[in-house]
Amino acid sequence: MASPIMAARTAAPCFERWRNPTKGTGSSARLAVVQTSPTEEAVSDSCEGLSEGTLQALQKVEHLASFPAGAIIFMEGQPARGVYLLRQGRVKLLTTNSDGRTLILKMAKPGEALGLHSVITGTPYDLTAEILQPAELAFIPHADFLKCIDEHGDACLHFANLLSRDCQAVYGLARSIGLCRSVPERLAHFLLDWSTNGSAMDGVVRVKLALTHEEIAQLIGASRETVTRTLSEFKRQQTIELNRSTLVLRNKAALESLVAL
């Protein structure tokens, strides 16, 4: 089952945070592993273009599981026990430092592989994966995974693609937190980036933003209060609208003009 091993860097305060995850349903959440039989459909879902043989090889070694929101899939510092293929739901990839500050590095979507680079390099996970929206994951143990990509060239290529996209995403993140000096700039950049998942209608983009201000703050490296204030300012300027968890970009151009990337 889930390994309880924790790296030295995982200091007490952080651990407390993890024991009581933001929206967690208690400790049982993290252990909720529902075994279901792998279905053909689920696999082809996120592994388009793989050969029959490869798909079957993957199916043989994978374990499907469902997790509720708040569950922790793996934690920074644990030995990389395997790769998790995200089939359904949303997963938050984050890192914390010893005084409890959190940086969210990525919001993973279905089709992505979690822990991939750690498994390939054979080093401990360097991120923590927390379920944001109830998710379905296929777990492939370390050894089986390496054997599989060694034997199946198309699988290797597929994962090289995923890795490449990962790289691009992180470079983008580094650029945005390293080059956008002001919070309004980073926030504008984030909103524009997030809204690419939304629906545009004559210049006005509408998209679901099911995140707390706290989470947005951790995504752009700012404090919760400044996020609140800056969002208010954007609303005041009619640049955005924000009811419940629906975000409307009224004036996309205004946001873009803020970003000097």
Place this chain on the structure above:
Amino acid sequence: MASPIMAARTAAPCFERWRNPTKGTGSSARLAVVQTSPTEEAVSDSCEGLSEGTLQALQKVEHLASFPAGAIIFMEGQPARGVYLLRQGRVKLLTTNSDGRTLILKMAKPGEALGLHSVITGTPYDLTAEILQPAELAFIPHADFLKCIDEHGDACLHFANLLSRDCQAVYGLARSIGLCRSVPERLAHFLLDWSTNGSAMDGVVRVKLALTHEEIAQLIGASRETVTRTLSEFKRQQTIELNRSTLVLRNKAALESLVAL
């Protein structure tokens, strides 16, 4: 030869910077491509563990070239024409925003592949590669590279490894610029990180630091002046010594205590 295409994001001031690279030897520098015959030794150098067949396939499609310091290998926004394998020297991977600010994302060492993820995803280069120390590179054109990793499983695996290490490095960078709030903290982290290439003797690490304060500033996301001031402060506290380009970490523990990663 080098494609002159530039993305819209490449605004005038940035371009001016590129036309006059820091330590460049003028515009001719960027065009200095010296064709030499590929040697067996050079290849095995950075591609340990590849099969004979794969090595030969690589040799057939690669073009060796030498570049002087200051030369630009490729620029952010250009279509990804191929992968550059770094054989000798040092390369600076950076990104700039429209008001001229620069962030250095990585200092590449021999054995690394430049432009790898862009070629695999088939998107334009998202970084600029500038020679820091005179370098020798093997260029593999886009199509040849993809064909090669498609046909040779071990090559694919090898590059997946490089990609994974890239990922790790960038996650590390994002963590350090996103989680280390103060400049002293980031600078300490940088010095510790950099010193892993140095020689340690009873607690005192000695390493070459052939970088200007400006470059260090761009590596940790700070201004040149604050880097100067913070380095002075470290010297004053006897934490480090810095003569010419030789860095001596007198008190590694002091630096480590500053970093809350």
Place this chain on the structure above:
DNA sequence: AAGCGAGAGTGATCGAGATCACGCAGAAGA
């Protein structure tokens, strides 16, 4: 209905660090 807790909104304060504006030294070239 009452209590609770999480998230959001706001004000006041204060310090780190960006920015500007210099002087200075050593290397490179004329």
Place this chain on the structure above:
DNA sequence: TCTTCTGCGTGATCTCGATCACTCTCGCTT
């Protein structure tokens, strides 16, 4: 030998955003 240029050292300001300390408003549970 005399400029020039690039990189380093420093002082004076001033702004942005972190932090602290609240209140208020929803949903939920009980």
